[in-house]
Amino acid sequence: MKFADIQAVIVDLDGTMVDTLGDFEVALNRTMADLGLPGVDRAAIERTVGKGSEHLIRSLLAEQLRRPEVIGCGEACPALSVDALYERAWRQYQHHYLSINGQFADVFAGVEDSLRALQGRGLAMACLTNKPLAFAQGLLAVKGLAGYFSRVFGGDSFERKKPDPLPLLKTCEALGTLPAQTLMVGDSENDALAARAAGCPVVLVSYGYNHGRPVSSVDADAWVDSMLELV
Incomplete structure (x- = not known):
């Protein structure tokens, strides 16, 4: 796949390079257990992930608090609300996520080979994710991907x-390239909307999360089934 004048590549992390639903599932369910709430199913996580950890936790807390077994607990339950639970949920989530970061996640097929090829072309490369920076850096390191990126930025x-x-x-700006010369590679509407507004060309992978909706419906310059199609 050829894009004229591309000098740099920005790559999303969750759903683009690494399948992290397993990590989210374990960390979130341990968090919900700490709060005395029902477990979270994988489909709910897939629909919600991608807009940052605060949005993820608040959305899933709201969903769990609407569960019949929680609503029906009556006077046996303390007053529950997303705002009342959020700070504790965030602390527990950070603890659990950092303790298992990468253990239940897998690099998608073709990702490392494509990164190696792009790096070999002398392109400047950055990872840009809505995941907190500490989580992103840890995941890239444990999966052996950190060395491909000169810059890593989180949510x-x-x-x-x-x-x-x-x-x-x-x-x-950090890479020293113009947006029109910087390709965004992601898996969701978030990546595409950001790229369009910034003036970057954008390619979306078909296997990511995109909030449970087909990524083919999202405005992009191209869609690929493997990052190897980029090279």
Whole structure:
């Protein structure tokens, strides 16, 4: 796949390079157990992941609090609300996620070979994710992908997250490239909207999460079944 004048590549992490649903499932279910709430199913995580950990936790807390067994607990339960539970949930989630980061996750087929080929072409490369930076750095390291990126930015690296264009613009600035010369590779509408607003060309992988909707319906320059199609 050829894009004229591309000098750099920005790559998303969850759902693009690494299948992390297993990590999310374990960490979130341990968190819910700590809070005395029902477990979270994998489909709910897949629909919700991608907009940052705060959104993930708040959305899933709200979903769990609507479960009949929670609503029907009556006076036996303390007053429960997302706001009341969020701070404790966030602390427990950080603890659990960091303790298992990467253990239940797998690098998608073709990812490392494609990164190696792109790096071999002399392209500047950055990882940009809505995942907290510490989580992202740890995952890239444990999966052997950290060495391909000169820059790594997370959802807490800038004032706003994707789909806002700010993270892409700041990443281009850090790489020293113009947006029009910087390819965004992602798996979701968040990546595409951010890229379009920033002026970056964008390619979406077909196997990611995209909030449970087909990624083929998202406006992009191309869609691929493997990152190897980029090279």
